[in-house]
Amino acid sequence: MPADTSGATTRTPEGWDRETFVEEMGLLWEAAGSGRMDGRIIAYLLITDIPYVSSGELARALRVSPGSISLATRRLTEAGFLKRHAVPGERSHYFRVDDDVWGSFLAGERSFLDREERLAEQALTLLGPEEEAPRRRLRNMRDYMRYIRGGHHKLLRGWREYQEQHGQHPAPAATAEDTSARTGTDGGDYGDDRDGDGDETRGFSTQSPNPALAGRLVPDALWAVAEGALPPSPSKKERQAFTAVVYVLTSGCGWQQLPAHFGVSPATAHRRFTGWTKEDVWRRWHEAVEQERASGRCDARDAAWCALVTEAATTRATS
Incomplete structure (x- = not known):
């Protein structure tokens, strides 16, 4: 993805542009006793339209060393300003900021x-x-x-x-x-979905997520294996629910931050995750995918992504 954003050359009547905003934020943070690089990173992520940016792209955009980015993003993540974002098939560290x-x-x-x-x-x-x-x-x-x-x-x-x-x-x-x-819960009271899924009655969108995003989160090959590992369910939205759970696990967001366009409510996603964890779905899914990879029926990148999701599920279940 490009490191810059559309409209980057736009200037105010006073001569301000996006780069000015980034540099001024850095100076402001430095004057307040924080790191100048920390302020520049926050400013860049606030003003860019790109949903998440890699550490390498930050280094190129801000014209600094990768080491400086690594130290600053670690501080900002620990302080709660940045969120790590996992991208299927990518080993690079990606970062984003919440709207709030x-x-x-x-x-x-x-x-x-x-x-x-x-x-x-x-x-x-x-x-x-x-x-x-x-x-x-x-x-x-x-x-x-x-x-x-x-x-x-x-x-x-x-x-x-x-x-x-x-x-x-x-x-x-x-x-x-x-x-x-x-x-004492991860994200609060999820309610009691009276209609089974609870999405329509609670105002959640029933549309599917962006097909490209859904395909990256749960490729067809991985879903074919996961579907066989899931316990029987009368719901026709299990793939949407599975995709939503994978998004929460790999994006680092809380259950209540699940975007509505996934088509299931936070309550439904959390309930599915809890049930699947009790049924040992994640381990069985991972083992089945590894068998598929060994036989050549599963891509190595898909298998690596399955391993990452399984690790995230285990971490979330025990945290």
């Missing part, structure tokens, strides 16, 4: 505060009863993190209300994270 990148940052910052609080608690256990000064400092650290984390609940709730008041849908990233903190 700032809500994602708030969610990531809350995770950081949790870790800081736990670290303070652990350090307190190392102190003897006579070490009162460090004990006061560490208690202050712990309590400060608890106080700030409590404020994040109000911030995220207020942000969602602001979006609704201004005609926007609440941010999926912030909503899913905030709900998971209350319910």
Whole structure:
């Protein structure tokens, strides 16, 4: 895919163009004490129309070394600004930003505060009863993190209300994270699909996903094997559900962030994933695909993609 975007030569009356935006964001982040490269990457991904960009393409577009991109994307991913995106058949690291990148940052910052609080608690256990000064400092650290984390609940709730008041849908990233903190689930309460799939009655689109995307996520050869590994179901949308689950597993998004155009609701996708995991579908699918590859009936790239999906399913099931 091209590293640049359409309309890249457009300039404002003041002479601003996309490159100016990228550089100004970098300078702003640097002035705030963050990395200049971090700001440039965020700005580039915000203003590009490309859904996800590889680390190599970022290096070329920003005219920096791959090493600089690697370090910056790692920091940004850990902070919640960037999301990794897996592309079938590709080994390169791809990155994207949510529409609500700032809500994602708030969610990531809350995770950081949790870790800081736990670290303070652990350090307190190392102190003897006579070490009162460090004990006061560490208690202050712990309590400060608890106080700030409590404020994040109000911030995220207020942000969602602001979006609704201004005609926007609440941010999926912030909503899913905030709900998971209350319910202990990955993305919140998925409801009870009263019609079996729950897609039509809950306002989800019943159209199929983009055929090219669906074909990359679950090629025909892999679906032929997967279909035999799935437990019997009266639903006529199992391939759509399987494709939706594969998207969630390989994109790194939460279940509630599943795009509507996959034709199944987050509840349906999550329920299928849970059921298939209990039925050991992922292992059986992987083993069957490996047999197909050994006999020459399955492409090596498809087999590698199946292995990646299976690993992601195992990770998601145990996390």
